[in-house]
Amino acid sequence: MSPGELAGVTAVGVVVGVDLVTFPQAMTSRPLVAAFVGGWILGHPMVGLLAGVVMELFALETLPVGAARYPDWGPPAAAAGALLADGVRAGGGEGAWPGILATILVAALAAWLGGWSLHLIRRANGAAIGRYAERLARGDPGALVRLQAGGFARDVLRAAALTLVTLVPGGILARFLAARWNAPAGIAEDVVLAVALGAAAWSAWRLFARGSTGRWLAAGLAAGCAGALLWF
Amino acid sequence: MVLTGLRAVPGFAFATARLFGLQSAWSYERMLGIGVAHAMEPLLRPLRDVDGGVRYRDALVREAQFFNAHPYVTSIAIGAAARAELDGEAPERIERLRQALCGPLGALGDRLMWAGWLPACSAIGLILVACGAGGWGVAAFLVLYNVVHVVLRVWGLRAGWRAGMRVAAALAHPVLHRALEVVGPVAALAVGCALPMVLVWATHGAGLHLPWWLTWRHLVAAGVGAGAFALLAARLGTRLTGLRLATVVLAVAAVGGMLWR
Numbered sequence: 201m202s203p204g205e206l207a208g209v210t211a212v213g214v215v216v217g218v219d220l221v222t223f224p225q226a227m228t229s230r231p232l233v234a235a236f237v238g239g240w241i242l243g244h245p246m247v248g249l250l251a252g253v254v255m256e257l258f259a260l261e262t263l264p265v266g267a268a269r270y271p272d273w274g275p276p277a278a279a280a281g282a283l284l285a286d287g288v289r290a291g292g293g294e295g296a297w298p299g300i301l302a303t304i305l306v307a308a309l310a311a312w313l314g315g316w317s318l319h320l321i322r323r324a325n326g327a328a329i330g331r332y333a334e335r336l337a338r339g340d341p342g343a344l345v346r347l348q349a350g351g352f353a354r355d356v357l358r359a360a361a362l363t364l365v366t367l368v369p370g371g372i373l374a375r376f377l378a379a380r381w382n383a384p385a386g387i388a389e390d391v392v393l394a395v396a397l398g399a400a401a402w403s404a405w406r407l408f409a410r411g412s413t414g415r416w417l418a419a420g421l422a423a424g425c426a427g428a429l430l431w432f
Numbered sequence: 433m434v435l436t437g438l439r440a441v442p443g444f445a446f447a448t449a450r451l452f453g454l455q456s457a458w459s460y461e462r463m464l465g466i467g468v469a470h471a472m473e474p475l476l477r478p479l480r481d482v483d484g485g486v487r488y489r490d491a492l493v494r495e496a497q498f499f500n501a502h503p504y505v506t507s508i509a510i511g512a513a514a515r516a517e518l519d520g521e522a523p524e525r526i527e528r529l530r531q532a533l534c535g536p537l538g539a540l541g542d543r544l545m546w547a548g549w550l551p552a553c554s555a556i557g558l559i560l561v562a563c564g565a566g567g568w569g570v571a572a573f574l575v576l577y578n579v580v581h582v583v584l585r586v587w588g589l590r591a592g593w594r595a596g597m598r599v600a601a602a603l604a605h606p607v608l609h610r611a612l613e614v615v616g617p618v619a620a621l622a623v624g625c626a627l628p629m630v631l632v633w634a635t636h637g638a639g640l641h642l643p644w645w646l647t648w649r650h651l652v653a654a655g656v657g658a659g660a661f662a663l664l665a666a667r668l669g670t671r672l673t674g675l676r677l678a679t680v681v682l683a684v685a686a687v688g689g690m691l692w693r
């Protein structure tokens with residue numbers, strides 16, 4: 201990955217990382233979007249999309265609700281899409297599933313780290329509000345602007361750091377794990393899909409199985425099975 | 433002095449733009465408070481010329497206090513409180529209005545967007561990708577989601593502004609109630625439909641072209657995965673999240689794959 205590509209993926213990571221909470225919450229932070237764009241930057245959007253779909257299944261349960269600590273999938277997903285696209289470009293397209301498994305593992309660790317980094321940002325915002333307490337008590341609109349801008353800047357730095365952590369040490373770890381995979385590639389595929397579908401099914405169960413939406417979930421599953429049989 | 437009507441309208445464009453950054457200074461102490469005051473400030477500017485700006489500054493102090501609700505529908509509270517400030521309502525009444533709106537707006541936004549429209553759009557995007565739409569599926573997800581997102585924020589500001597202290601009428605809007613009834617079933621149907629289609633796409637449609645029996649092997653693997661997850665979840669309850677499970681199982685698999693002989 202060239203320095204320019206590294207900068208491009210980091211920029212994407214910043215946009216999707218800031219989107220999660222700070223601005224504008226348009227859901228570009230969803231892994232489906234972020235990984236696709238990360239792969240597209242390196243010339244293989246479909247590889248990014250495949251990783252994005254798998255991570256979106258993990259992230260179905262991620263609802264950015266208020267004060268809860270939730271994983272930040274955006275920057276890790278952008279980086280994961282780029283790492284996989286870079287691997288394909290380097291000729292690693294055959295037996296790609298061990299690479300996908302290792303990269304998604306790294307992205308999951310980074311998403312968890314991202315959740316903690318959000319917690320730190322919130323505490324830093326609280327400390328900044330404390331420093332501006334006197335101006336806020338006077339009703340100074342400039343204090344509001346400075347606090348908002350400061351929070352935005354902190355989140356930009358957080359998202360950039362999270363993207364770079366996933367890309368550089370995370371990329372080295374993912375390559376290390378994938379290169380030492382000795383089992384048949386099909387096992388990696390089975391594991392990734394079983395875990396992703398299992399997590400998504402559990403999220404769907406928790407969100408919709410109770411009450412009247414349970415019937416709609418069952419109807420959707422039936423329709424999806426029929427659609428899969430007819431379409432493929 | 434009471435200030436209402438068109439004199440405050442020029443602030444709407446700025447206030448609307450600021451709605452999208454409501455959570456920039458989110459903190460555990462005030463939650464959305466700073467963002468609410470920042471977004472409302474353009475609407476309060478007519479007060480700068482009243483009483484030497486005392487009412488303007490007092491309103492900013494009040495509005496920067498603790499506030500917590502769903503960020504999209506917080507625009508309703510911003511519009512209503514701004515209108516109340518310009519109408520010269522008593523400060524205690526405005527504070528009670530803010531406190532009263534936190535719970536209902538949080539519940540409304542969480543049900544409508546986080547637990548409804550977001551999973552619905554995500555699943556529709558996944559279905560489109562599985563059907564071969566590629567990047568257009570991603571684009572469709574973003575467009576679908578954000579049409580409702582943007583309309584909700586902008587409508588909320590205007591509805592709150594029109595209603596002022598009678599903002600309960602805006603929350604009782606029949607379209608909102610109908611949307612709450614419909615969004616859950618739509619999301620459940622879409623998510624249910626997406627799961628098998630994504631599975632088959634990931635194994636079959638993503639260029640791998642596996643024989644049908646291999647695809648069904650993956651279906652069995654996914655079923656086993658879901659079943660194992662449900663069993664673990666029954667034992668561990670809410671401590672089990674998709675992220676934790678993914679991390680643990682993928683780490684075990686990565687080590688197992690390295691040790692395979």
